[in-house]
Amino acid sequence: IAGITQAPTSQILAAGRRMTLRCTQDMRHNAMYWYRQDLGLGLRLIHYSNTAGTTGKGEVPDGYSVSRANTDDFPLTLASAVPSQTSVYFCASSAGEDTGELFFGEGSRLTVL
Amino acid sequence: GQNIDQPTEMTATEGAIVQINCTYQTSGFNGLFWYQQHAGEAPTFLSYNVLDGLEEKGRFSSFLSRSKGYSYLLLKELQMKDSASYLCAPRDSNYQLIWGAGTKLIIKP
Numbered sequence: 001i002a003g004i005t006q007a008p009t010s011q012i013l014a015a016g017r018r019m020t021l022r023c024t025q026d027m028r029h030n031a032m033y034w035y036r037q038d039l040g041l042g043l044r045l046i047h048y049s050n051t052a053g054t055t056g057k058g059e060v061p062d063g064y065s066v067s068r069a070n071t072d073d074f075p076l077t078l079a080s081a082v083p084s085q086t087s088v089y090f091c092a093s094s095a096g097e098d099t100g101e102l103f104f105g106e107g108s109r110l111t112v113l
Numbered sequence: 114g115q116n117i118d119q120p121t122e123m124t125a126t127e128g129a130i131v132q133i134n135c136t137y138q139t140s141g142f143n144g145l146f147w148y149q150q151h152a153g154e155a156p157t158f159l160s161y162n163v164l165d166g167l168e169e170k171g172r173f174s175s176f177l178s179r180s181k182g183y184s185y186l187l188l189k190e191l192q193m194k195d196s197a198s199y200l201c202a203p204r205d206s207n208y209q210l211i212w213g214a215g216t217k218l219i220i221k222p
Contacts, residue, residue: 035212040214041214042117042200042202042211042212042213042214042215043156043200043202043210043212044212045209045210048209058209090155090156098143098208100144100146100161100204101146101158101161102146102148102156102158102210103158104155104156104157105155106154106155107154107155
């Protein structure tokens with residue numbers, strides 16, 4: 001079934017550790033996104049990529065980095081995790097930056113202690 | 114600044130109709146989306162409005178008034194499976210979605 005796969009589903013991490021959340025899509029979508037979702041807040045955009053080889057900063061990029069070496073993969077890295085990065089992270093994709101519907105992965109629940 | 118306002122929680126009865134309102138202020142406007150999100154799951158697309166008026170899709174309809182910065186999602190013939198959060202997300206001049214915190218809809222038998 002075509003879609004977006006995220007890994008890991010859940011992770012507990014010690015503060016200061018490095019962590020990479022993986023995201024792969026098989027829909028050949030150009031645009032990909034990383035959001036975090038916290039209780040009582042809307043989804044907040046961390047980083048995005050409109051096409052392979054390009055990335056951009058979203059609303060809350062600090063402490064996170066991304067890369068887009070190819071169309072399918074869009075990993076999110078926390079270089080040195082802090083407790084405020086405890087959240088549910090969603091990867092999403094769309095056919096183009098100005099085409100609307102986003103398809104979301106199942107999410108990665110990250111707890112930083 | 115950019116702002117989305119929708120009720121935090123609503124309760125409705127199975128079989129009834131419920132309207133979830135959303136008001137927004139964005140820098141530019143390029144359409145508005147509604148997503149459904151069940152607890153512990155990813156958001157899924159429900160509807161998209163770019164012009165004023167009502168878009169109907171089965172039991173769900175979405176309305177947009179661009180001049181008023183207002184949208185609503187109308188759910189008819191409510192079913193227990195409709196218990197979920199409903200996210201309003203207008204798109205700004207940079208084609209970025211601005212997400213509301215969502216309305217948690219509780220359906221009672």
